[in-house]
Amino acid sequence: xxxxxxxxxxxxxxxxxxxxxxxxxxxxxxxxxxxxxxxxxxxxxxxxxxxxxxxxxxxxxxxxxxxxxxxxxxxxxxxxxxxxxxxxxxxxxxxxxxxxxxxxxxxxxxxxxxxxxxxxxxxxxxxxxxxxxxxxxxxxxxxxxxxxxxxxxxxxxxxxxxxxxxxxxxxxxxxxxxxxxxxxxxxxxxxxxxxxxxxxxxxxxxxxxxxxxxxxxxxxxxxxxxxxxxxxxxxxxxxxxxxxxxxxxxxxxxxxxxxxxxxxxxxxxxxxxxxxxxxxxxxxxxxxxxxxxxxxxxxxxxxxxxxxxxxxxxxxxxxxxxxxxxxxxxxxxxxxxxxxxxxxxxxxxxxxxxxxxxxxxxxxxxxxxxxxxxxxxxxxxxxxxxxxxxxxxxxxxxxxxxxxxxxxxxxxxxxxxxxxxxxxxxxxxxxxxxxxxxxxxxxxxxxxxxxxxxxxxxxxxxxxxxxxxxxxxxxxxxxxxxxxxxxxxxxxxxxxxxxxxxxxxxxxxxxxxxxxxxxxxxxx
Amino acid sequence: xxxxxxxxxxxxxxxxxxxxxxxxxxxxxxxxxxxxxxxxxxxxxxxxxxxxxxxxxxxxxxxxxxxxxxxxxxxxxxxxxxxxxxxxxxxxxxxx
Numbered sequence: 001x002x003x004x005x006x007x008x009x010x011x012x013x014x015x016x017x018x019x020x021x022x023x024x025x026x027x028x029x030x031x032x033x034x035x036x037x038x039x040x041x042x043x044x045x046x047x048x049x050x051x052x053x054x055x056x057x058x059x060x061x062x063x064x065x066x067x068x069x070x071x072x073x074x075x076x077x078x079x080x081x082x083x084x085x086x087x088x089x090x091x092x093x094x095x096x097x098x099x100x101x102x103x104x105x106x107x108x109x110x111x112x113x114x115x116x117x118x119x120x121x122x123x124x125x126x127x128x129x130x131x132x133x134x135x136x137x138x139x140x141x142x143x144x145x146x147x148x149x150x151x152x153x154x155x156x157x158x159x160x161x162x163x164x165x166x167x168x169x170x171x172x173x174x175x176x177x178x179x180x181x182x183x184x185x186x187x188x189x190x191x192x193x194x195x196x197x198x199x200x201x202x203x204x205x206x207x208x209x210x211x212x213x214x215x216x217x218x219x220x221x222x223x224x225x226x227x228x229x230x231x232x233x234x235x236x237x238x239x240x241x242x243x244x245x246x247x248x249x250x251x252x253x254x255x256x257x258x259x260x261x262x263x264x265x266x267x268x269x270x271x272x273x274x275x276x277x278x279x280x281x282x283x284x285x286x287x288x289x290x291x292x293x294x295x296x297x298x299x300x301x302x303x304x305x306x307x308x309x310x311x312x313x314x315x316x317x318x319x320x321x322x323x324x325x326x327x328x329x330x331x332x333x334x335x336x337x338x339x340x341x342x343x344x345x346x347x348x349x350x351x352x353x354x355x356x357x358x359x360x361x362x363x364x365x366x367x368x369x370x371x372x373x374x375x376x377x378x379x380x381x382x383x384x385x386x387x388x389x390x391x392x393x394x395x396x397x398x399x400x401x402x403x404x405x406x407x408x409x410x411x412x413x414x415x416x417x418x419x420x421x422x423x424x425x426x427x428x429x430x431x432x433x434x435x436x437x438x439x440x441x442x443x444x445x446x447x448x449x450x451x452x453x454x455x456x457x458x459x460x461x462x463x464x465x466x467x468x469x470x471x472x473x474x475x476x477x478x479x480x481x482x483x484x485x486x487x488x489x490x491x492x493x494x495x496x497x498x499x500x501x502x503x504x505x506x507x508x509x510x511x512x513x514x515x516x517x518x519x520x521x522x523x524x
Numbered sequence: 525x526x527x528x529x530x531x532x533x534x535x536x537x538x539x540x541x542x543x544x545x546x547x548x549x550x551x552x553x554x555x556x557x558x559x560x561x562x563x564x565x566x567x568x569x570x571x572x573x574x575x576x577x578x579x580x581x582x583x584x585x586x587x588x589x590x591x592x593x594x595x596x597x598x599x600x601x602x603x604x605x606x607x608x609x610x611x612x613x614x615x616x617x618x619x620x
Contacts, residue, residue, distance in 0.1 A: 005590055008589060008590055009586075009590070012586075012589055151578070151581065151582075154578070154582060155582055155585060155586075158582055158586065159586070204578065207578055208574070208575075208578065211577075211578075212574070215554065215574060215577050218551055218554055218555060218558075218573075218577075219554070219558055219570045219573050219574055220570075221555060221616075222554070222555040222556075222558035222559050222569075222570075222573060222616075223558055223559075223566050223569055223570050223573075224566075231570065234566065234567055235567055235570070327564075327567075327568065328563060328564035328565075328568035328571070328572075330564075330568055330571035330572040330574070330575050331564075331567060331568055331571045333571065333575050334571045334574060334575070
């Protein structure tokens, strides 16, 4: 490679990293709890575990007619609503209706008796999932920003591949006793190389997920004369057409059984019901003759989460089948995007591997920023260094503190309807992040502050387990299943932060200091 | 002429070509690929365009940024943009 090309690629890699680094860290780090969204949701509310304990695995067979009847029994009277059957983790059925201008109406039914129970007062999982997908910004701008950060990551990775020509050597090179800059360089290359396949997949799939809304009109312009609605229907299936004429509902459990033929080897994640109504006179179920029921989910063996089939609610006739299995290569690529990004394949250990790789990517971003500053002769006093420490370190600490507060708040027994529990969680998260963001600008010793932040994160994670034991009686040695798995994840994270605190240098060693020390050692 | 040369022949111009020029050309290329992709049905064409969008964007970005100066960068972008735009106009408005 020509020297000028190498120089340009190097400079592009560095500038993209520095400009998008902090945003990328926020998206990547929040992706770790977002990856375990369902697991954390199950752990965060002890009530879900109690419901699960009451259910025998044989009783967990989903009954669609019972679910719809239960919806009407709890006055969930919407023409258009969604049902989420119980999954391997959460043993409850969720009913959902989405409004355009306010929060959705969500109801939780146990997966055995289909009786409504009090939902979780905590929304810890949503807090991190929403940060990862939308940065808590208005829709769709947050999503676009996340997509653009994915694109920046992709561009930085491409340049990174070409500028690191001695990759065989860099795969195993770590010189912890040399200067601060060499340590950062080695760590940056080591983390980058080992996590390369993972970061490449995540950046590519994340960019597609983030920017899909932005490119959809372009694609629709070409294929459907700009009609996005028409393009959406062609890909995802039709919507209900309200006619005002009603007829009895086709037996829903029969449709559920037909899925074994129409949508084989598919885990149904969502059922959309449109046009169903309850007749006031005899409380019987009727449907608009244009009403539909749509089943969608992901294939159990192949990488596709866009499998769907739509039936007419009145006649039971199949009106659309959207399967991407066996289709053209580009449809299969798109169908694989979400499973690849959110690990909808493999087992829990694969998710753990993804989480560790995401952590490595976070280290990659941080070392990249610090290296850029160090090579320009800037120390921890530079404003970008302080901002990086405040924003990135702040997010890590506030995540730990929010986990802790989420369990501690159960001592106050706030009801789900009061929304106090999750509002306080949000306050703890934003306030602690905001305070720590400012800390490096007040407390000048960045190295010492980094150690304090690592210790505080570790302490808050240990405190989370303690609070869970004292308040909810869920001590680590008494729990099992997903609650135990999540608690082990928290324990592992707490130990990891202690380890990082132990291994991180107390101050930046310069090249000269090292050579002086080695000279002294030689003369001695 | 000297002023025009100065505007186009610098790093800011090169970066603008890599960021904005590449994006606009990518959009034109995506529409073009979606229109003329010869394999599969209409849905396959949409997804072919969607996948290539990111490949084009990254490729054009680096093609422009690795140019010697702004003029070369813009030349590289526009040499793709205009023919693709012509194909799009003919395909969309004249159904060719």
